[in-house]
Amino acid sequence: MARVAVQADPFDPGAELARLLAGRTDIGGIGCFIGTVRDTAEGRRLAALTLEHYPGMTERAIAAIAAEAERRWDLAGCTVIHRFGRLTPGAPIVLVLAAAAHRAPALAATSFLIDWLKTRAPFWKQEEWEDGATAWVAAKEADDAAAASWDQTSPGFTAG
Amino acid sequence: MARVAVQADPFDPGAELARLLAGRTDIGGIGCFIGTVRDTAEGRRLAALTLEHYPGMTERAIAAIAAEAERRWDLAGCTVIHRFGRLTPGAPIVLVLAAAAHRAPALAATSFLIDWLKTRAPFWKQEEWEDGATAWVAAKEADDAAAASWDQTSPGFTAG
Amino acid sequence: MTETAPLTIRYFAWLRERVGLAEEQLRPPAEITTVATLIPWLAGRDAAHAHAFAARATIRCAVNQEFATPQDRVSPGDEIAFFPPVTGG
Amino acid sequence: MTETAPLTIRYFAWLRERVGLAEEQLRPPAEITTVATLIPWLAGRDAAHAHAFAARATIRCAVNQEFATPQDRVSPGDEIAFFPPVTGG
Numbered sequence A, B: 001m002a003r004v005a006v007q008a009d010p011f012d013p014g015a016e017l018a019r020l021l022a023g024r025t026d027i028g029g030i031g032c033f034i035g036t037v038r039d040t041a042e043g044r045r046l047a048a049l050t051l052e053h054y055p056g057m058t059e060r061a062i063a064a065i066a067a068e069a070e071r072r073w074d075l076a077g078c079t080v081i082h083r084f085g086r087l088t089p090g091a092p093i094v095l096v097l098a099a100a101a102h103r104a105p106a107l108a109a110t111s112f113l114i115d116w117l118k119t120r121a122p123f124w125k126q127e128e129w130e131d132g133a134t135a136w137v138a139a140k141e142a143d144d145a146a147a148a149s150w151d152q153t154s155p156g157f158t159a160g
Numbered sequence C, D: 001m002t003e004t005a006p007l008t009i010r011y012f013a014w015l016r017e018r019v020g021l022a023e024e025q026l027r028p029p030a031e032i033t034t035v036a037t038l039i040p041w042l043a044g045r046d047a048a049h050a051h052a053f054a055a056r057a058t059i060r061c062a063v064n065q066e067f068a069t070p071q072d073r074v075s076p077g078d079e080i081a082f083f084p085p086v087t088g089g
Helices: A013-021 A057-072 A103-120 A141-148 B013-021 B057-072 B103-120 B141-148 C013-019 C035-043 C047-052 D013-019 D035-043 D047-052
Strands: A003-007 A029-036 A044-053 A075-083 A085-087 A092-100 A123-129 A134-136 B003-007 B029-036 B044-053 B075-083 B085-087 B092-100 B123-129 B134-136 C007-011 C023-026 C060-063 C079-083 D007-011 D023-026 D060-063 D079-083
Touching: A003 A013, A003 A057, A013 A029, A013 A075, A013 A092, A013 B013, A029 A103, A029 B103, A057 A075, A057 A103, A075 A103, A092 A103, A103 A141, A103 B029, A103 B103, B003 B013, B003 B057, B013 B029, B013 B075, B013 B092, B029 B103, B057 B075, B057 B103, B075 B103, B092 B103, B103 B141, C007 C013, C013 C047, C013 C079, C035 C047, C035 C079, D007 D013, D013 D047, D013 D079, D035 D047, D035 D079
Parallel strands: A003 A075, B003 B075, C007 C079, D007 D079
Antiparallel strands: A029 A092, A029 B029, A044 A085, A044 A123, A075 A092, A123 A134, B029 B092, B044 B085, B044 B123, B075 B092, B123 B134, C007 C023, C060 C079, D007 D023, D060 D079
16 A cells, blocks of 8 residues: 655655665565655746646545556555645655565656656646746646556546 | 765655755756666566665766756756665665656656766666576666667766 | 436636636536537626636546546536646655 | 786676686786777687687676776786676665
8 A cells, every 4th residue: 555645844855764664574675756846947047836626636646646656557556645835955855665575666656656647646836936927837738648647538528 | 956865775756856856946847767676587587676876976976967857958956866875676776856847857857867977877687596696787788779769968978 | 306416616816816706516418528519608798617627728627536637527416626737846 | 026916806796706706816918909809808818718708798897896888998016897787786
């Protein structure tokens, strides 16, 4: 079973790694991804990023994504921690860990998890620039393409 | 410039990550891979893995691999720490970190670094089984194929 | 006579801002049985809802916290959420 | 008359075990100018060297701490290392 957490507080990557590895001697590789807030977006200086999410659905959606990773690869464990709230440049947003007996599934599952999180977990980012203006981040076609590369199915649907 | 270390001592992934991120607000993603000693090899129980290396050349080879990653991707930083000596199951062997403005180059560089380390850094593993027998690990064709997938050039040469 | 349970309608990100509400409890008429029929009914409530639902191609939906399609059914007591394409990670 | 600098020959992993040495200083004859010509000369030194170099297809080489090919030159003072394919990571 994956460890999933959705929280406003920072996470501790070293502690999460230790938790995943504790008492395990069957793991050969751990892949990891950490997403952080960058200080620029389309050439403008960012003051902060505010992440809104859908409490309840978020945890379910992440657990489903992690379960799909565990179905596709023989994982010894995986961890997904995603933050919400107002985060300033340099702050960590998301942590993904995937452990397996060998490096190939660990690294593939790590890429898969972050690609699907970007397109299937109900989070929305609002950018706040240094001049005080704000704007909701539009979904990126590149993210949809990255997520779709793992599957034939579309990552979303059009309501209209 | 990459941070490269070859050491007998354990490393601290959380501290290395903090070191890579310290004072940086231009990083959007960090890819990471940690290799650990598994307790089985071809169905036999492993007591330990002893890593021999070529002091001097090892550091040069890893620095060259990291420089190649920095040439191929626009990285904000990268770290490679590789241990040597006798390591027991569960022990970490290698840490790779690659930071970039976006997740795609961070994850690609992480995979590249570990694939090339496996085939281009002068380390040799000796397995020690629970019955006391020892054997040098043979290079895996799968590793050569993974490393070669990044390039047209061969990862080694045949002396004879 | 027992009244049917209301729908809980939730809005996120710019849909929440445009509607001016994070959540509302509504009882649509009996002929509203799918996401596809619910949307124009909601859009017809007032100018704020009309504005929120104007860009339908960029609106996503969840029924009871699972991503849904326009054909998915909507039943009394359900939690229906509308939001823009997600941008987490 | 000045003596030329010796080659430093280093062995790793099972090559080290078979030769029975981690390192030796040697002065091969003047006609040994490449890795390809050095190997049979080393293999001819004694039974241990012959055993070490028997499986030539699985032996790799470095000259002055850079991976080398059989055609690479070997000059007095160089550090030449022989080892099996690497298995780190």
